[in-house]
Amino acid sequence: MDFELLSTDKAGIARAGTITTDHGKIETPIFMPVGTVASVKGVHQRELKEDINPDIILGNTYHLYLRPQTDILKKAGGLHKFMNWDRNILTDSGGYQVYSLSARRKIKEEGVKFKSHIDGSYHTFTPENVMEIQRTIGADIIMAFDECTPYPCDYKYARRSMHMTHRWLDRCIAHLEKTPPLYGYSQSLFPIVQGSTYKDLREQSAEYIASVGAEGNAIGGLSVGEPAEEMYAMTEVVTNILPKEKPRYLMGVGTPINILENIALGVDMFDCVMPTRNARNGMLFTAHGTINIKNKKWQEDFSPIDEMGITYVDTYYSKAYLRHLFTVNEMLGKQIATVHNLGFYLWLVREARKHILAGDFSSWKNRMVTQMDKRL
Template sequence: MIFKLLKKDPKSGARRGVVTTAHGEIQTPIFMPVATHAAMKAMTPAQVHDTGAQIILSNTYHLHLHPGEALVQKAGGLHQFMGWDGPILTDSGGFQVFSLPKKRITEEGVFFRHEDTGEEVFLDPAKAVAIQEALGADIIMNFDECIPYPCEKSYAERSTEKTIRWAKQCREAHKREKQYLFGIVQGSVFEDLRKRCAKELVKMDFPGYAIGGVSVGEGLELLKQVVGYTAPHLPEDKPRYLMGVGLPEDILESVERGIDMFDCVIPTRYARSATLFTNRGRIRLTNKNYRRDFYPIEPNCTCYTCRNFTRAYLHHLFTANEVLSAILASIHNVHFYLNMMAEIRNSIEEGRFKEYKETFLASYLKGK
């Protein structure tokens, strides 16, 4: 991987960079739309591309269960299978596995039940890497233990040590040079554990680093603290990825603390429930106030939906339970996120990120 740091904001830790992969460049900071099952919900790859997406994320756990990595590999890998020619990141499946109600965690890996057949499945660091190598993503992730919140420090200590051991096993199992394996820093909300995990992973010299175990119920203030005392221990010349985050305010606060990459299901999940993002906060288009509202979702938005349709039309689609409602809403929400990221990059280049953040949040949170 080639990561080039282009600019640092003079008044914060915000960074402007570019990541080069086999399937193209990624301008950072960037948001990665989530295509869990090798598909964006309610969007075609062309529509995702048109929103400004540079990289998307798919899920190892779900693709291992359906349709299986062997089939994806036979199809030519994820890019060919899903018709996406840009960079792809796959997560290791750790978050999904550890959120299952019935699983058995051992020092070697995790046993869980197949969601359809009930068959026992075992996933360990080497297997998680092998699955991701077969899927063929550009960036793949270590298998780690995602620590729940809240938890006792004694549990977090044991879990963090396990994540460090598993990271070493992932590093040893990784064979494909054109795929870049990122380490994942765990440690819950405990600063000393985050610092230890980060330092041990940095010794292993991964091409990039992620902060995991956030967005698990700890809230924005704790998220800011965790990112604030973890990011400084990560190399400046490697990309930094905050997993599963999130809302616009989460992203802005984390960019300020030096994070380069983000992912979350929120834009499309909210879209399917008629919740749309605007610069003046979120709006719910099923509200009867929008029945005769002939303005676009966001008057100055350049997405396909806002260029062609009104709030009244989308209100009609949602109340009529038309599939098109989810498509048009998803296009807008993903565009909103990626346009925000483009504005963030511009503000860093111009040395005014702090001003941008304050202006954005003053408008967005007022209407929230």
């Protein structure tokens, strides 16, 4: 993997760059649609590629391990071939999913024993077998196995967890050195900075992660319930330490405003279920604010969903029609809203890139934050 830093904003922090892998180029900053179980929910791959047009999507080790299971993925030739996606894929290691199964898992130094949310069967994730699973899935960028701490989190627990995450990282690296990729293209490991919302722990973790010399680095354990101001403060602490010549990925973030504010802090990569999950509940993100399409005010609004939108659904369908689909619980409504929201997120990060390159990112970002913080 190669990362080229092309430009920064006037403050020298917001960045525009290009990541190049064996599956092509990723222009940063970038948002990665979440395809948890080998599918971005409600979206055909053709729509994903031609209308939403992301350079990279995300899959999840925990879910793919359980279904369809790694033997199926291996027989298919990896996740790219299984889902017929010829662009980049990143896989989350499953650390966050294990965190979310707090009542169903036990964490020890060796790894995590957890109970499947599907059938109650027991499984164990270790740094070694999570690397093996991600080798089999075949993503271009794979994540180190970590523990995602909750918020709020006791300082002693956060410190103990952080050090264990670092030890697990060492084991991930050692295992990858013994096991080559399976499908003829390279895979890049991103370690994950932890430390909850404690500045000193975040500094320690960022310094340790930076010392490993990985091809890219991630920031985990945020967007788990802490106030946005704490998220931004911890992100700033970490981006001030992580190497500038490597891409930085903030995991699980977030709202359109969160994304712009974190781009301003030097983050390059994002993922979040929010655009797809909120779409299924009738919430549409736009450059001028958020629309609850279920509201009666849209019942006789025959204007396009979003005249500024980049996908075909934005001007092909009206607000009144989309509201009708939600009212009668027609699945097409959720699909249309999903395509719109993902298209908007990709438009947003690409506009951010343009303004970084043009040198006016800060003023544009402030204007966009004000506009998007409205209910239409």
